[in-house]
Amino acid sequence: MSTSYSTNNQTVTTNSATESQISLRHISKMFPGRSGWLNKITGQASSDFVAIEDINLDIEHNTFVSIIGPSGCGKSTLLDIIAGLSTASSGEVLINGQVVDKPGPDRGMVFQNYALMPWMTVLGNIKFAVETVFPKMPAKQQQRIIKENIQLVGLTGAEKKHPHELSGGMRQRVGIARALAINPQILLMDEPFGALDALTRGFLQDEIERIWEQQRKTAIMITHSIDEALLLSDRIIMMTKGPAARIDEVLEVPFPRPRDRTTVENHPDYLKLKQEMEDHLYRETRAVEAARIK
């Protein structure tokens, strides 16, 4: 049975907080405006902008969570704070009970634009990450990890290619292999399939599902796709529009695992969840448009 509930800005948790791997406590992010005299006379002045406000969330081990919300609501801002790539203006991120405020090997990141080093081969990109995180590991063991992860994402044979010789889907396979090769506890993905055509996107969604079933790492993924979120997630975080975006609702996704598209789409709760997400996105996006034309 599916359950959904409104958070009213309270901490959202489905288990006791002690089981949480990731805890977000009162996270807000304000981007300071430009108020100096030079900005004023050049017409560049702007006021402070509160992107997200008082976000509270607990995520348990081995859970796949998606974040969905209207464009510009602050999804990447929140993920960057969890990754330690950006700091919160107030509030805390705890991982296994420890406050984190910078990147660490416990979190692997997959970016929409792949963020590969163009002068390095497939193997070189993954090797660089492994050597950086495990500098003292014997070379043989490093090579084994690199090989296993290249195999895992189906890139065997493409090791010597450079990013410009690869399709978008293959580049993202490198991005995924690189993130997993450092064996992070948590996988963070910012619209990982956003730049791919529909068919490639479908293939990679299936790959992520297969890999997730094998490894069951805690994952947080930003997506604009309702079907992608329903295929992959245990929970879906639905954010309101910004400014001062917050968590509006959390959907529990009850589909049994391992999953495939057909069984998910035939599940009795599928249409209800899909409708709920569509209503949410439509409502929030309409509010964004209404604010724009005021």
Ligand SMILES: Nc1ncnc2c1ncn2[C@@H]1O[C@H](COP(=O)(O)OP(=O)(O)OP(=O)(O)O)[C@@H](O)[C@H]1O
């Ligand atoms: N460095 C910055 N300075 C000022 N404002 C910023 C900065 N970074 C982001 N913002 C603003 O914060 C808000 C949230 O941006 P963010 O990229 O997190 O949204 P998003 O939900 O990920 O968007 P999208 O779905 O379009 O990728 C936006 O209004 C954006 O313009």
